[in-house]
Amino acid sequence: xxxxxxxxxxxxxxxxxxxxxxxxxxxxxxxxxxxxxxxxxxxxxxxxxxxxxxxxxxxxxxxxxxxxxxxxxxxxxxxxxxxxxxxxxxxxxxxxxxxxxxxxxxxxxxxxxxxxxxxxxxxxxxxxxxxxxxxxxxxxxxxxxxxxxxxxxxxxxxxxxxxxxxxxxxxxxxxxxxxxxxxxxxxxxxxxxxxxxxxxxxxxxxxxxxxxxxxxxxxxxxxxxxxxxxxxxxxxxxxxxxxxxxxxxxxxxxxxxxxxxxxxxxxxxxxxxxxxxxxxxxxxxxxxxxxxxxxxxxxxxxxxxxxxxxxxxxxxxxxxxxxxxxxxxxxxxxxxxxxxxxxxxxxxxxxxxxxxxxxxxxxxxxxxxxxxxxxxxxxxxxxxxxxxxxxxxxxxxxxxxxxxxxxxxxxxxxxxxxxxxxxxxxxxxxxxxxxxxxxxxxxxxxxxxxxxxxxxxxxxxxxxxxxxxxxxxxxxxxxxxxxxxxxxxxxxxxxxxxxxxxxxxxxxxxxxxxxxxxxxxxxxxxxxxxxxxxxxxxxxxxxxxxxxxxxxxxxxxxxxxxxxxxxxxxxxxxxxxxxxxxxxxxxxxxxxxxxxxxxxxxxxxxxxxxxxxxxxxxxxxxxxxxxxxxxxxxxxxxxxxxxxxxxxxxxxxxxxxxxxxxxxxxxxxxxxxxxxxxxxxxxxxxxxxxxxxxxxxxxxxxxxxxxxxxxxxxxxxxxxxxxxxxxxxxxxxxxxxxxxxxxxxxxxxxxxxxxxxxxxxxxxxxxxxxxxxxxxxxxxxxxxxxxxxxxxxxxxxxxxxxxxxxxxxxxxxxxxxxxxxxxxxxxxxxxxxxxxxxxxxxxxxxxxxxxxxxxxxxxxxxxxxxxxxxxxxx
Numbered sequence: 001x002x003x004x005x006x007x008x009x010x011x012x013x014x015x016x017x018x019x020x021x022x023x024x025x026x027x028x029x030x031x032x033x034x035x036x037x038x039x040x041x042x043x044x045x046x047x048x049x050x051x052x053x054x055x056x057x058x059x060x061x062x063x064x065x066x067x068x069x070x071x072x073x074x075x076x077x078x079x080x081x082x083x084x085x086x087x088x089x090x091x092x093x094x095x096x097x098x099x100x101x102x103x104x105x106x107x108x109x110x111x112x113x114x115x116x117x118x119x120x121x122x123x124x125x126x127x128x129x130x131x132x133x134x135x136x137x138x139x140x141x142x143x144x145x146x147x148x149x150x151x152x153x154x155x156x157x158x159x160x161x162x163x164x165x166x167x168x169x170x171x172x173x174x175x176x177x178x179x180x181x182x183x184x185x186x187x188x189x190x191x192x193x194x195x196x197x198x199x200x201x202x203x204x205x206x207x208x209x210x211x212x213x214x215x216x217x218x219x220x221x222x223x224x225x226x227x228x229x230x231x232x233x234x235x236x237x238x239x240x241x242x243x244x245x246x247x248x249x250x251x252x253x254x255x256x257x258x259x260x261x262x263x264x265x266x267x268x269x270x271x272x273x274x275x276x277x278x279x280x281x282x283x284x285x286x287x288x289x290x291x292x293x294x295x296x297x298x299x300x301x302x303x304x305x306x307x308x309x310x311x312x313x314x315x316x317x318x319x320x321x322x323x324x325x326x327x328x329x330x331x332x333x334x335x336x337x338x339x340x341x342x343x344x345x346x347x348x349x350x351x352x353x354x355x356x357x358x359x360x361x362x363x364x365x366x367x368x369x370x371x372x373x374x375x376x377x378x379x380x381x382x383x384x385x386x387x388x389x390x391x392x393x394x395x396x397x398x399x400x401x402x403x404x405x406x407x408x409x410x411x412x413x414x415x416x417x418x419x420x421x422x423x424x425x426x427x428x429x430x431x432x433x434x435x436x437x438x439x440x441x442x443x444x445x446x447x448x449x450x451x452x453x454x455x456x457x458x459x460x461x462x463x464x465x466x467x468x469x470x471x472x473x474x475x476x477x478x479x480x481x482x483x484x485x486x487x488x489x490x491x492x493x494x495x496x497x498x499x500x501x502x503x504x505x506x507x508x509x510x511x512x513x514x515x516x517x518x519x520x521x522x523x524x525x526x527x528x529x530x531x532x533x534x535x536x537x538x539x540x541x542x543x544x545x546x547x548x549x550x551x552x553x554x555x556x557x558x559x560x561x562x563x564x565x566x567x568x569x570x571x572x573x574x575x576x577x578x579x580x581x582x583x584x585x586x587x588x589x590x591x592x593x594x595x596x597x598x599x600x601x602x603x604x605x606x607x608x609x610x611x612x613x614x615x616x617x618x619x620x621x622x623x624x625x626x627x628x629x630x631x632x633x634x635x636x637x638x639x640x641x642x643x644x645x646x647x648x649x650x651x652x653x654x655x656x657x658x659x660x661x662x663x664x665x666x667x668x669x670x671x672x673x674x675x676x677x678x679x680x681x682x683x684x685x686x687x688x689x690x691x692x693x694x695x696x697x698x699x700x701x702x703x704x705x706x707x708x709x710x711x712x713x714x715x716x717x718x719x720x721x722x723x724x725x726x727x728x729x730x731x732x733x734x735x736x737x738x739x740x741x742x743x744x745x746x747x748x749x750x751x752x753x754x755x756x757x758x759x760x761x762x763x764x765x766x767x768x769x770x771x772x773x774x775x776x777x778x779x780x781x782x783x784x785x786x787x788x789x790x791x792x793x794x795x796x797x798x799x800x801x802x803x804x805x806x807x808x809x810x811x812x813x814x815x816x817x818x819x820x821x822x823x824x825x826x827x828x829x830x831x832x833x834x835x836x837x838x839x840x841x842x843x844x845x846x847x848x849x850x851x852x853x854x855x856x857x858x859x860x861x862x863x864x865x866x867x868x869x870x871x872x873x874x
Contacts, residue, residue: 090128093117094135097154102146106153114154115161122169125162129155129173136177140184149192152177156196159203167205174200175212182220187238190224194241194248201248214249218267221245225274225290239278239290246271247297254304263309265316271301272316279339280332295339302343310344310351318359327373337377341384353381357400364407365418368429371404372436379440382447394452395459397444401437402463402490408433409485434489442496450508453501457494458514464490464521484526491521491532498539506576506616509540515580522587527596534591534604537584542611550614553606553657553691555679559664564614566665577616584612585628586741592632592651593641599695602650606691609658617665623723623731624739625662629655630716631739637708645701646694652708653691656682659714670722678714686712 087095096110118125136151155174162170174196181193197217224242229235250271253262261267275298278290305313317336326332337356341349360374411417412430445456465483503509521533538547544565550557569577588605591597613625635641636651643651656679663672679690687693688702689712720735728735813821 088127090114090117090124091131094128094131094154098135098147098150102144102150106150111154111157115158118158118162122162125158125167126169126173128158129170132158133173133177137180140180145186145189148181148189152181152192152196156199159200167203171200171212179216182217187229187234191237191241194221194224194245198244198248201252214253214262215267217245217249218262218270221249222270222274225278236290240293242274243278243290243293243297246274247300250297250301250304263305263312265312268312269316269319272313273320275301276317276320276336279336298339299343302340303345305344305348307348307351310348311355314340314352314355318355322363325370327377328367328369330373330376333373333377334380337381338384341381349381349384353378353397356381357397360404361400364404367417367423368408368411368425368433371408372429372433375401375404375433375436375440379436379443382440382443394448394456398441398456398459401441401444402460402493405434405437405489406486408437409482409489412485413482438489438492438496441493442499445497446500450501450503453497454503454508454511454514457497457501458511460490460494460497461514461517464517484529487521487524487526488528488532491529491536495532495536495539498536501540502543504543504570505572506541506543507572507579510576510580512580515583519583519587522591525594525596527594527598527601530591530594530597531600531604534601534608538604538608538611541608541615543615546614547607547611550607550610550661551603553603553654553695555657555660555683555690555692557657557661559661566614566617569616569618573616574618577621581621581624585624585739589628589631589635589739589741592635592647592654593643595643595647597647597650599650602654602691603695606654606657609654610661613658613662613665619728619731620734622662622665622667623728623735626659626719627735627737627739629659629662630714630719631741633714636706637713645706646699648706649688649694649699649701652689653694655714656689657691667728668722668726671719674718674722675714678712682712685709 093110093114097107097114099105099107114128118128132151132155136148136155139145139147139151155170155177159167159170159174178193178197181189184190221242224238224245227235227238227242229238250262262271275294278294279298281289281291302313317340321327321333321336337352340352344352356374356378360371360378363370363374408430411425412427414421415424415426417423417425441460445453448456464487501509518533518536521529524530544567546562546564549562549564588609591601591605594601609625613621632651633655636643636648636655656675659675660679663675682689686708688699689708693699716736720732723729723735724732
């Protein structure tokens with residue numbers, strides 16, 4: 001074939017169209033051509049099987065067709081396709097980068113030529129990438145993994161070199177190649193593909209692509225994160241590669257709105273569980289461990305989350321912790337949400353709190369350990385979020401927590417945490433949950449500003465059930481015991497909030513709307529409730545944190561050694577003490593009258609009085625406090641009060657310890673000298689009246705009645721003489737007046753049946769001072785004994801009779817017509833009003849006159865007649 005040696009001059013082929021096909025058969029040399037004598041075939045190449053020269057007449061047409069295909073950069077199927085020199089230049093450049101031995105690695109010089117060609121002719125990038133992908137696929141099918149790695153390295157270098165708009169021409173082939181490697185069953189190919197994808201993810205593209213899809217990579221990398229390969233080292237490498245691959249997907253897609261939305265639930269439900277599974281592993285340390293890599297990826301994922309994507313990222317976390325029962329351990333759940341709270345933007349942290357609160361409500365029928373774990377996570381999350389507010393739903397947070405307390409009380413009383421009564425719970429588990437809720441309330445409150453903490457305390461106070469005042473927070477089945485338990489827990493919550501409450505203004509810290517109901521609890525018969533109230537009052541008044549130095553009542557305390565922080569009372573403090581001091585002293589006095597008071601109550605009373613004297617000390621306050629102490633001493637000596645010997649000794653001990661401290665805070669030295677003299681006398685002969693003996697574990701109260709010698713008592717006249725001639729002289733008239741606690745309507749909250757105290761102040765016990773009694777001698781006189789006998793007298797009715805009457809009343813209200821019930825209630829109301837009028841006529845009388853004659857009765861206001869000039873005409 002004489003014309004074959006001239007084939008290298010193909011670029012001058014534009015004259016080919018002028019060749020006419022009828023002249024081709026006249027070529028004389030064609031029949032003498034033999035196939036083995038082709039001199040231009042490269043070594044190692046052979047004719048494809050598809051090439052077959054059947055007849056001589058078809059050969060020239062096939063040759064022309066092959067030449068045209070070469071010019072069109074198509075894969076030739078004839079003789080020219082077997083000639084390496086006739087292949088397109090980009091293919092020859094690609095082929096040159098592969099060495100004869102794959103161990104030699106990529107031919108760098110030829111790779112530089114290929115890169116230069118790609119940069120010079122960017123329109124050829126898609127063909128270069130397609131051919132590289134074809135070569136890699138062929139080598140992969142032949143299991144020649146060395147050449148596969150070389151082809152992958154070449155694609156990476158081209159990808160990194162082509163940082164321009166034409167990179168999209170290369171990416172499609174690149175991603176399809178990665179899919180082939182990830183679908184293979186070789187772990188080292190998975191790692192190779194992952195490393196290449198991470199390099200691609202770090203490239204910042206100028207233009208976005210609208211048609212790319214990363215769904216396959218998300219699912220494949222997530223699957224690699226769950227690898228359970230037998231070899232531990234390979235197992236770790238595959239998981240780390242999967243984590244790095246997910247990190248690359250996030251980096252590539254999260255900042256580009258035109259890419260696939262990685263925050264969709266279908267993607268987050270694959271990515272987040274894959275990360276959490278590896279986050280639980282702590283057996284390996286180092287930068288290449290799955291746990292370390294997972295934490296880095298998880299933080300980066302959450303750090304890139306916008307406001308609308310937080311919920312989609314948190315919801316799979318909650319589902320994973322539920323499905324794997326990870327709330328009960330609490331350690332991993334807390335660690336997980338610590339990472340979340342520290343990683344997300346601070347202005348979005350309240351969304352995490354809302355998710356946890358909603359999840360807590362959703363698990364209200366779960367075991368106590370699960371609920372306690374969620375509450376513990378809430379507490380830790382609130383501590384981390386201490387830089388700002390919980391969000392716009394502050395009261396919702398506390399309402400949810402209080403609702404959990406109510407449900408926990410119901411579960412504790414019934415023994416089941418579901419309505420059907422199938423799942424049992426124990427009191428210890430519920431108490432653990434209740435303690436966690438109380439700590440969480442304190443943690444949330446500490447994240448709030450001062451003004452919001454005051455609102456939170458008022459909110460909690462409004463939720464405390466008080467008979468006759470506030471509605472019961474517990475369920476109807478809880479009863480009195482349930483209400484008492486909720487009272488205790490909510491007061492503990494108040495104590496948690498008040499312990500870190502710092503306010504320079506007591507009028508703001510203790511407004512009347514909060515102080516009034518709080519002081520009312522000192523009249524409750526439950527000793528735990530009274531102790532909590534005293535602690536709350538102390539923590540709110542103690543603004544300079546002196547209470548920690550005054551927790552132990554002792555007659556050896558020295559103010560100079562205690563280093564108390566004192567400051568002059570401000571105008572607001574003086575207003576507060578003038579407005580609320582008498583009510584505060586009154587409740588201290590009534591607390592000392594409680595028979596159920598123990599060692600903790602007397603210690604708390606001493607601390608409260610000491611804090612008041614340090615924080616609000618002035619001449620008037622000191623005088624009132626001394627009068628209160630003297631009244632308490634008389635209370636302990638009185639035989640009318642049903643106090644035990646221990647209670648009397650406790651009151652004497654509190655008086656001695658407090659006077660010893662108060663006398664060192666400013667009064668004249670003569671007062672301190674008198675107090676010290678009494679204390680020294682007690683130390684010698686009456687140590688049972690001192691706090692060191694009364695509040696010790698070895699205390700043995702005296703047998704029989706407690707008798708105290710006058711030498712061991714604080715004398716008012718001596719104290720008055722000690723204060724005379726000093727700045728306290730202006731208050732001496734007030735000092736010489738005996739202290740008497742005011743009796744108010746809130747005494748009805750007391751369980752001591754102290755209504756006799758109210759009546760004793762309003763009823764004159766002498767008949768000669770009662771003109772009404774002289775006019776109507778048959779009128780019965782109401783005394784304390786009469787009321788006592790009335791209350792204790794049951795009229796001979798047994799418990800069964802009472803129960804029978806109650807059942808009769810219930811049956812009547814269930815079966816009787818409405819008109820009959822209305823008439824019955826109306827008649828009873830009229831009867832009640834008439835009885836009340838009679839009682840008021842007996843007890844509401846003016847006090848006796850000092851002259852011995854009773855003043856005339858005042859005309860009721862509604863019966864007064866005013867002059868016409870004083871009446872406002874409308």
